[in-house]
Amino acid sequence: xxxxxxxxxxxxxxxxxxxxxxxxxxxxxxxxxxxxxxxxxxxxxxxxxxxxxxxxxxxxxxxxxxxxxxxxxxxxxxxxxxxxxxxxxxxxxxxxxxxxxxxxxxxxxxxxxxxxxxxxxxxxxxxxxxxxxxxxxxxxxxxxxxxxxxxxxxxxxxxxxxxxxxxxxxxxxxxxxxxxxxxxxxxxxxxxxxxxxxxxxxxxxxxxxxxxxxxxxxxxxxxxxxxxxxxxxxxxxxxxxxxxxxxxxxxxxxxxxxxxxxxxxxxxxxxxxxxxxxxxxxxxxxxxxxxxxxxxxxxxxxxxxxxxxxxxxxxxxxxxxxxxxxxxx
Amino acid sequence: xxxxxxxxxxxxxxxxxxxxxxxxxxxxxxxxxxxxxxxxxxxxxxxxxxxxxxxxxxxxxxxxxxxxxxxxxxxxxxxxxxxxxxxxxxxxxxxxxxxxxxxxxxxxxxxxxxxxxxxxxxxxxxxxxxxxxxxxxxxxxxxxxxxxxxxxxxxxxxxxxxxxxxxxxxxxxxxxxxxxxxxxxxxxxxxxxxxxxxxxxxxxxxxxxxxxxxxxxxxxxxxxxxxxxxxxxxxxxxxxxxxxxxxxxxxxxxxxxxxxxxxxxxxxxxxxxxxxxxxxxxxxxxxxxxxxxxxxxxxxxxxxxxxx
Numbered sequence: 010x011x012x013x014x015x016x017x018x019x020x021x022x023x024x025x026x027x028x029x030x031x032x033x034x035x036x037x038x039x040x041x042x043x044x045x046x047x048x049x050x051x052x053x054x055x056x057x058x059x060x061x062x063x064x065x066x067x068x069x070x071x072x073x074x075x076x077x078x079x080x081x082x083x084x085x086x087x088x089x090x091x092x093x094x095x096x097x098x099x100x101x102x103x104x105x106x107x108x109x110x111x112x113x114x115x116x117x118x119x120x121x122x123x124x125x126x127x128x129x130x131x132x133x134x135x136x137x138x139x140x141x142x143x144x145x146x147x148x149x150x151x152x153x154x155x156x157x158x159x160x161x162x163x164x165x166x167x168x169x170x171x172x173x174x175x176x177x178x179x180x181x182x183x184x185x186x187x188x189x190x191x192x193x194x195x196x197x198x199x200x201x202x203x204x205x206x207x208x209x210x211x212x213x214x215x216x217x218x219x220x221x222x223x224x225x226x227x228x229x230x231x232x233x234x235x236x237x238x239x240x241x242x243x244x245x246x247x248x249x250x251x252x253x254x255x256x257x258x259x260x261x262x263x264x265x266x267x268x269x270x271x272x273x274x275x276x277x278x279x280x281x282x283x284x285x286x287x288x289x290x291x292x293x294x295x296x297x298x299x300x301x302x303x304x305x306x307x308x309x310x311x312x313x314x315x316x317x318x319x320x321x322x323x324x325x326x327x328x329x330x331x332x333x334x335x336x337x338x
Numbered sequence: 339x340x341x342x343x344x345x346x347x348x349x350x351x352x353x354x355x356x357x358x359x360x361x362x363x364x365x366x367x368x369x370x371x372x373x374x375x376x377x378x379x380x381x382x383x384x385x386x387x388x389x390x391x392x393x394x395x396x397x398x399x400x401x402x403x404x405x406x407x408x409x410x411x412x413x414x415x416x417x418x419x420x421x422x423x424x425x426x427x428x429x430x431x432x433x434x435x436x437x438x439x440x441x442x443x444x445x446x447x448x449x450x451x452x453x454x455x456x457x458x459x460x461x462x463x464x465x466x467x468x469x470x471x472x473x474x475x476x477x478x479x480x481x482x483x484x485x486x487x488x489x490x491x492x493x494x495x496x497x498x499x500x501x502x503x504x505x506x507x508x509x510x511x512x513x514x515x516x517x518x519x520x521x522x523x524x525x526x527x528x529x530x531x532x533x534x535x536x537x538x539x540x541x542x543x544x545x546x547x548x549x550x551x552x553x554x555x556x557x558x559x560x561x562x563x564x565x566x567x568x569x570x571x572x573x574x575x576x577x578x579x580x581x582x583x584x585x586x587x588x589x590x591x592x593x594x595x596x597x598x599x600x601x602x603x604x605x606x607x608x609x610x611x612x613x614x615x616x617x618x619x620x621x622x623x624x625x626x627x628x629x630x631x632x633x634x635x636x637x638x639x640x641x642x643x644x645x646x
Contacts, residue, residue: 090473091375101467102463117381119381119472120473121374121376136368198368
């Protein structure tokens, strides 16, 4: 991993702009991404899929340039795709083919000899948790199994980098856990760089070492994610009625208070998290006679990072479970 | 391993904790691939092979196989019956150009059946996104489809004719001499069969590329040929001179029969002077076919170019 830390970026983008008519999908993006698990975060329509398409050499940018694994995506798109895997967001599997047959076929299309392709398909399907099922027709698969087949086809030609577009879409909680575990293994155990595109904060927080946040085609942030592990947590609570008086009271006790968070704009976040903070909230709501509707700790997280960066406060990004519920009535 | 259960953490490739015991189960682990990576040609051939299997209904229900099966039976009978007749009467029962005329309807049905299988499912099931994210171009994909469809169509344009040719040589008094002396016919059959296969499959694929529904594609191919032929007939009636002659190039029936006649009967007499002579040399029809194939590929390519 030390070698990789000093290795050249796996993705380099310079002044990348992509317009569809008058619509700007990507606006002057510039960034460099090191080897790792990269989270590509943004609301639906933020430009994530367009960025992936440009990086795969499937779409030509209006201006600017992009290099993947050191290869120019415009000049050598085939070479890029030879070394990169892609798992699309949409349902894209043939219904009346077996998983082994179809994944093996795509391995062949990627240039693997026929017999090797068949063997690789079996191995990769086993790695994603489909062993005996690989000889069944895909039309009989659950959503989770289909997602695994899509992941297998992205890995079967042994790419150095794999793009996963919303890999947990449509999965139940168990399936989502399994998928995130698989993505973790791809990066940590198999040594394949991952770009995970998602609008779900927790997915990215769970898996990624670096995050790129884009909104309306603009780059909001690109930075290592784990630096936030060291930051201290907050306490979040909600009262019925006007949050102003309790916020003022807590500020009077020297605490940092933010009001107006959450879906209803009624959540109050108090820093730092400590026993004194909990005591102050308890005393405050008791003295003001305010019904306490929710109280929980909230680690300083990707959510803070996202909300801090997103000036227009889009509600389309789903916050994950970085919060630990203490009380919710 | 039960469904949904993840395999354990893979061990490093080639690493073993100790000597293997009989019956010991190993996690195969994920192995990086360091072997050969073949070029785009291999990918094209993989697409052709896979599409051929699917179009012929391999690993599908009987309904996917029934039409190709009956077409093959009919095509084989079309070749076997003349051979049987010739065995009795001792002379040629049907010329090659007439034989291709008999096969034409079967070829049309076959192409209308298989080409939608080649194109429609990939579009309807959104599989194109997986193909185009691999190390091939969109043209490679289309060439793979054309090669696969043409190879399959060869089984109804060339294979029955080869059967007829071989039967005729074996019926001769000196079969080996006959084989040798009629090699030119074999070359003509191969040329005509290949041109017909490419021409018909390119047209079928082009039409099928416009829809994700196989039934619609089949209907449009069959009805489209009938409508096109009717329009050409009207044009021939309305136009005069060179314009009328050139209109023939838009008629699949005229182009295919013109090529077959031109190749097997190059010295045919011109029609009576009071009738128009629509005939061109074989290379005229072959050129028309080549232009049509290229045009179909260009239209399909346009269909598959990204929308930006």
